[in-house]
Amino acid sequence: MGGLTFVDVCSGAGGLALGLEQAGFEPRLLLDDDEVPVETLRANRPRWNVLRADLFTFDPAEHPESYDVDLLAAGLPRVRSSATARRVDSGLEEQLLKATIYLVHAIRPRAVLIENVPELTHADSHEAFREFARTELDHLGYTFSWFVMNAVDFGVPQNRKHGVLVAVRQQWADAFRPPVPTVKEPTTVGAALASSMAARGWADASRWAAQADQPAPTLVGGSKNRGGADLGPTRAKKKWATMGVNAHTVGDTVPGPDFIWDPELGRDNMVKITVEQAALLQGFPAEWGISGLKTARYRQVGHATPPPVGKALGRAVAEALNSDSPAFTAG
Known part of the structure; x- marks a missing residue:
């Protein structure tokens, strides 16, 4: 199999995309609705295909490069958590989570990666989304896992926990393992x-x-x-x-x-x-x-996924997709 490809939505400053690039993935399309992060992405990687667009209205049929990719990645705006308990809750973040799952229907990647707050993996307040994701992804033929990573375990000088959903098409799912820490002592x-x-x-x-x-x-x-x-x-x-x-x-x-x-x-x-x-x-x-x-x-x-976290996740997904499982058949 050749180089692995991905689509990244809500790309922001590019932390997740940069980490995936470091893990050997090549971006087909990056998407963000804010002009300033789009400028950041284009300034750092002029060759990347960066689109300023709203995820809610994005139509992959108008961007065929988003089809037949190995990974759909999303470092979405963080949903309400214990750290943002006093924030006015618009529900936008939860809507973006669902929009990402709906995008899976359209582009059918071999794997899906969503990064957000650790509470997303277990809190009662997010049970409805977990059930929604389970129902939709199971219907589409994905096996998924929820887990929590701390960026400090991957060389980032920051205690920053991430709730992660990785869904892999069933023929590669058994080969996926969550990343293991890459450092023994934290960087100060x-x-x-x-x-x-x-x-x-x-x-x-x-x-x-x-x-x-x-x-x-x-x-x-x-x-x-x-x-x-x-x-x-x-x-x-x-x-x-x-x-x-x-x-x-x-x-x-x-x-x-x-x-x-x-x-x-x-x-x-x-x-x-x-x-x-x-x-x-x-x-x-x-x-x-x-x-x-x-x-x-x-x-x-502050909103970015640390690139070393993205790299570790990318390597774990790549190891599964490059396993000896059956070759990918689109559709």
Whole structure:
């Protein structure tokens, strides 16, 4: 079998797609309805076929390249969870989950990958969607599994749990195994960001990095209706404060040579994480640029699937599809 192919919907900043590319998949089509993430994708991968379109109105018949693919991938906007308990619930995220399953009907990939909050795999509040997905995918001839991954187990310097649905056509399903952790020791915030913190000559970067001796809490991108960028809810902000980081905002630049780091003096004497550093904490390579103004850029980063998670999932799916099972027959 030749190179594996995929369609990616709600692509955002491209974290899941980049990870799948690293796992050996070639994108046929990437889809997002927001102009700014589309700019991000096109700037980083000009050769990718990126379409700005609404998933609800997307017609694969108008884009035949979306047919006969190995994988349909979706890192969808995260549904209501314990971390977003106070958010106004529009139901949009649940509708996008169902729209992705309906798209399976149309393009019939060999495998389906949906990434979202860990609660999606087990919480009573999501039982209706799990039953919907089970009924539809079983009818179409897929065997599926739900499981939870923590990005920190795959080299990402962040405690970030993901609820994952992988559905594989029955003739390859027995060969699928969820990814196993690739690292034994977590990468800390200090280890991930020490070099960037010192980039403008700040002499205390090493001292700060020694205190930032744990993975980051989960980065939260927030919604378009929300205010400016910050590093998450109150509990996360307190965790950041123990690392000498002011999590109430996102920085414009890393500290300069004259910056005095003294957390006991308050927020003004704590470091601020920049959008570029947040991207590093999500496992993006340093060369992956994020388009837009600061808040829009941070939102893209916070919503992204870490590429190392996408890579691990891609490798697990590829191993199943490249197994000695019968050859694929479309339709």
